C-alpha cells in the first residue's frame with residue numbers, strides 16, 4: 001500500500017486496535033482500515049473461488065471413487081469459503097457478482113512449468129499460485145500439502161481478527177483447510193513410498209517456489225500495516241518460517257528433498 005506517513009488519527013487507531021478495539025458489521029470503518037480489509041478480503045475471495053474451479057476437474061480425474069467423493073467435498077468447501085467472503089464484501093458495499101462475471105477466475109497458465117515469481121494479473125486478486133494449472137494427481141496432492149497448509153497458517157491469524165464478521169467466518173473455513181492439508185499429508189506418504197516418488201519430487205521442485213511466493217516479499221510494508229490494523233498478527237517472514245519448518249520435517253520423513261528457494265531471484269511485479 002502507499003508509502004505515505006500515517007496521520008495522527010491513524011496512529012491513534014493503531015493504538016486502539018493494539019488495546020483490543022474491534023469492528024463489527026454495519027459499523028462505520030476508518031478509511032485506512034476499510035481499504036486494507038477490502039484488499040485482504042478480495043484476495044481471499046478470488047483465491048477461494050479460483051481454487052474451487054482449479055480443483056473441480058479432479059473430481060473426474062481422481063484415481064478412485066472414494067477419492068472422487070473427497071475431491072468433490074474439497075471443491076464444495078472452497079466454493080463455500082468464497083461465498084462466505086462474498087457476503088462480507090457485499091456487506092462492505094462491493095459488487096462481487098459483477099467482478100466474477102468480468103474476471104476469468106478459472107483462467108490458468110497454459111505453460112506447465114511456468115514460474116511467474118511475484119507477478120500477477122490486473123483486476124484479478126487471487127494469490128498468484130492459483131494462476132498455475134493443476135496438471136497431475138501429484139499436483140493436486142501437492143496443492144493440498146503445500147497451499148492448503150499455507151492458507152491454514154495465514155488464516156490462523158484471522159482467527160483473532162479485529163474485524164469480527166471475518167473472525168466468525170474463518171472459524172469454519174480454518175477447520176476445513178486443516179482437513180484438506182491432512183488429505184495432502186496422507187497422499188504424500190503414499191506417493192513417496194511408491195514408484196511415483198521421483199515424479200513427486202520433480203513436481204515438488206516446480207511447486208515449491210510457487211508456494212513460497214504466496215507469502216509475498218519479506219520486505220513488503222503492507223504487511224506491517226495489516227498487523228497494525230489487527231488484520232494479521234505476524235509478518236510474512238514469521239508465518240513463512242513456521243510453514244517451512246513443518247513442510248521440511250514432513251518431507252524428511254517421506255524421503256523428499258525441499259529445493260533451495262531464493263526470494264531475491266523471483267521475478268517481481270511489473
Ligand SMILES: [Fe+2]
Nearest residue numbers: 048077078081
Ligand atoms: Fe479455502
Ligand SMILES: [Fe+2]
Nearest residue numbers: 078148177180
Ligand atoms: Fe483448501
